[in-house]
Amino acid sequence: MKELKGKVNQLRELINSANFNYYILDNPTISDAEYDRLMRELQNLENEHPELITTDSPTQRVGAKPLSEFNTITHRIPLLSLDNAMGENEIREFVARIYKGLPPGEIVQFVCEPKIDGLAIELAYENGTFISGSTRGDGVTGEDITQNLKTIRSIPLSLRKGNFPIPSLIEVRGEVYMDREDFKRLNEQQLKEGKTLFANPRNSAAGSLRQLDPKVTVKRPLNIFCYSMGACEGISFSTHSEFLKALPSWGFRVNPLIELYNNADELVNYSRKIESIRNSISYDIDGVVFKVNSFAQQETLGIKSRSPRWAIAGKFKAQQEVTQILEIEASVGRTGAITPVAHLKPVNISGVTVSNATLHNQDEITRKDIREKDWVVIQRAGDVIPQVVKVITEHRSGNYPPYILPDTCQSCGTTVTQILGEVKHRCPNISCPARIKRSIQHFVSKRAIDIDGLGDKLVEQLVDEGLIKNVADLYFLKKDILANLERMADKSAQNIVDAIENSKSTTLARFIYALGIRNVGEYMGKVLEKSFGSLEKLMSASYEELESIEGVGPIVAQSIRNFFDEKANINTINRLIEGRIKISEITYTTEVKRFEGKTFVFTGTLSSITRDEAKDLVEKFGGKASSSVSKKTDYVVVGENPGSKAAKAKELGVKIISEDELLDFGE
Numbered sequence: 001m002k003e004l005k006g007k008v009n010q011l012r013e014l015i016n017s018a019n020f021n022y023y024i025l026d027n028p029t030i031s032d033a034e035y036d037r038l039m040r041e042l043q044n045l046e047n048e049h050p051e052l053i054t055t056d057s058p059t060q061r062v063g064a065k066p067l068s069e070f071n072t073i074t075h076r077i078p079l080l081s082l083d084n085a086m087g088e089n090e091i092r093e094f095v096a097r098i099y100k101g102l103p104p105g106e107i108v109q110f111v112c113e114p115k116i117d118g119l120a121i122e123l124a125y126e127n128g129t130f131i132s133g134s135t136r137g138d139g140v141t142g143e144d145i146t147q148n149l150k151t152i153r154s155i156p157l158s159l160r161k162g163n164f165p166i167p168s169l170i171e172v173r174g175e176v177y178m179d180r181e182d183f184k185r186l187n188e189q190q191l192k193e194g195k196t197l198f199a200n201p202r203n204s205a206a207g208s209l210r211q212l213d214p215k216v217t218v219k220r221p222l223n224i225f226c227y228s229m230g231a232c233e234g235i236s237f238s239t240h241s242e243f244l245k246a247l248p249s250w251g252f253r254v255n256p257l258i259e260l261y262n263n264a265d266e267l268v269n270y271s272r273k274i275e276s277i278r279n280s281i282s283y284d285i286d287g288v289v290f291k292v293n294s295f296a297q298q299e300t301l302g303i304k305s306r307s308p309r310w311a312i313a314g315k316f317k318a319q320q321e322v323t324q325i326l327e328i329e330a331s332v333g334r335t336g337a338i339t340p341v342a343h344l345k346p347v348n349i350s351g352v353t354v355s356n357a358t359l360h361n362q363d364e365i366t367r368k369d370i371r372e373k374d375w376v377v378i379q380r381a382g383d384v385i386p387q388v389v390k391v392i393t394e395h396r397s398g399n400y401p402p403y404i405l406p407d408t409c410q411s412c413g414t415t416v417t418q419i420l421g422e423v424k425h426r427c428p429n430i431s432c433p434a435r436i437k438r439s440i441q442h443f444v445s446k447r448a449i450d451i452d453g454l455g456d457k458l459v460e461q462l463v464d465e466g467l468i469k470n471v472a473d474l475y476f477l478k479k480d481i482l483a484n485l486e487r488m489a490d491k492s493a494q495n496i497v498d499a500i501e502n503s504k505s506t507t508l509a510r511f512i513y514a515l516g517i518r519n520v521g522e523y524m525g526k527v528l529e530k531s532f533g534s535l536e537k538l539m540s541a542s543y544e545e546l547e548s549i550e551g552v553g554p555i556v557a558q559s560i561r562n563f564f565d566e567k568a569n570i571n572t573i574n575r576l577i578e579g580r581i582k583i584s585e586i587t588y589t590t591e592v593k594r595f596e597g598k599t600f601v602f603t604g605t606l607s608s609i610t611r612d613e614a615k616d617l618v619e620k621f622g623g624k625a626s627s628s629v630s631k632k633t634d635y636v637v638v639g640e641n642p643g644s645k646a647a648k649a650k651e652l653g654v655k656i657i658s659e660d661e662l663l664d665f666g667e
């Protein structure tokens with residue numbers, strides 16, 4: 001037996017080091033045939049002696065069964081995004097800002113990296129073993145895609161013992177992507193099999209990671225570059241470049257084009273150099289990233305809202321195409337802001353069909369002299385809404401006059417206004433049907449209150465028929481009235497009523513986001529939920545209190561105050577509460593943090609609360625919900641028909657509690 005164990009270990013080491021040489025050192029040492037032979041030999045031994053299988057064995061990259069849905073994982077440390085620097089001047093401004101934010105005389109080094117156009121993910125390792133991997137999600141919580149990430153051979157299942165000690169916990173962040181050639185081949189295959197084609201390598205990487213069945217993901221040629229650190233215990237680094245040195249030693253893939261530079265000129269040169277080789281590297285990049293190297297300096301500079309002050313993305317010029325404007329529409333948003341939108345003859349720009357482009361405001365239209373039926377250059381930069389770069393005036397035919405935004409709202413006929421100093425025109429009428437429709441559509445949307453089945457068209461219909469005038473009216477709608485609407489049947493009316501009923505219990509973060517306060521998005525909803533815990537406290541918070549919160553600046557603080565100072569908004573909130581909307585309150589700020597630092601894992605079906613509610617409860621009292629059991633887990637909460645996690649907990653000696661015990665704790 002001992003001999004067998006030795007053989008198994010030897011095979012694993014040979015396979016792991018072949019992987020390391022191939023993926024990390026880019027220097028293959030054995031042939032594919034030899035690799036396959038080693039894998040088969042290991043697989044055979046493990047088949048005969050299943051007791052020897054370990055979770056980090058190379059045979060375990062695909063083993064897991066298809067999931068019915070992904071669990072969520074709350075990131076220990078939120079994943080931030082990056083501010084953009086457009087053009088060389090903004091790179092120089094960034095460097096100047098960094099120096100201004102640091103004590104005089106400090107020297108700054110910058111790590112310069114290509115910005116990979118893929119999907120941000122996070123990998124967690126406990127005592128050297130890969131335990132979970134997740135998508136970025138909204139930065140606070142992401143999806144648990146552990147079993148899909150395991151299929152990527154350039155992700156180590158256990159950390160290599162190299163020049164750096166194995167930390168008790170390390171979270172490594174990076175970008176999963178697909179090489180352009182592999183993407184083409186995959187699409188050819190999809191075409192042959194009559195399956196839908198992916199628009200670009202990024203979408204195909206995303207689609208591959210979203211597979212519920214890891215057997216599909218394993219066939220997709222995914223790869224990864226690692227570039228930043230999340231939580232870390234048991235080792236410390238003083239610079240980002242030092243961390244980047246540790247990564248390959250542990251077995252992670254790091255981009256070979258990363259360099260260290262010292263001043264703005266060098267950063268600009270780096271950006272030019274990477275842009276010039278953009279098309280000759282095998283994967284898509286959409287810019288460069290500059291990061292202050294010293295962690296101490298990063299700390300001093302801090303973060304603002306969702307992005308760090310110590311880093312920036314230098315975006316490359318976007319891809320452009322030519323097409324024609326069919327017509328221009330003055331569309332009214334939920335705050336009354338009027339945005340001219342160009343409806344275009346559909347055009348494909350780097351794999352995505354574009355049929356609308358924002359024209360922003362009248363100033364922009366006048367400056368670029370954009371007219372209906374004009375031929376225009378359109379650009380799309382990453383996920384950004386397509387824009388008109390310029391008009392090709394030589395192609396202008398016919399006699400279309402310069403475009404002027406109508407001086408009355410296209411929806412309600414009210415004269416539009418322009419606040420001094422603002423470029424946007426607005427419809428000032430808070431009862432404007434277009435404004436009402438947009439704000440209700442926002443309120444019911446999936447990431448807000450989430451009323452399933454209440455689509456944009458139906459909201460328009462309800463407003464047009466005079467059945468609802470604001471979001472609160474939804475909660476007083478009767479089924480019979482809905483059933484009488486055109487294109488509505490008894491069953492669909494019942495579904496809507498049920499969905500409205502279901503939406504009544506919600507979280508404070510969702511509720512805040514749903515209100516549609518200017519400058520308050522989803523992430524800010526979570527920040528405010530965490531800081532205030534209840535709607536009453538948020539509503540009565542002063543400007544100063546709001547502004548003192550990390551991540552809330554003067555503009556956001558003022559928008560929140562303005563919103564709650566508006567009587568009509570208070571009336572709507574009161575009517576929502578009258579309509580029995582129930583917002584779960586969070587008491588993060590009180591001393592009752594009885595789960596502080598404790599990690600919980602759930603298994604089986606809970607009976608009196610849902611899994612999400614249970615997770616909220618744990619978080620409310622300062623604990624963390626995780627999706628896999630390890631020695632670090634404090635409690636495994638067992639519901640009906642528990643899965644293998646209960647067995648694993650027993651094996652590791654982790655405390656097992658029932659649902660009732662959890663609820664008693666929370667009391």
Ligand code: IVH
Pocket residue numbers: 080081082083113114115116117118119120136175227228289308311313
């Ligand atoms: S660092 C605060 N480095 O860009 C640190 N991000 O706009 C944030 N990305 O969500 C991430 N290449 O998906 C970093 N070398 C790189 C990157 C990179 C691509 C993506 C990542 C992130 C987004 C931020």
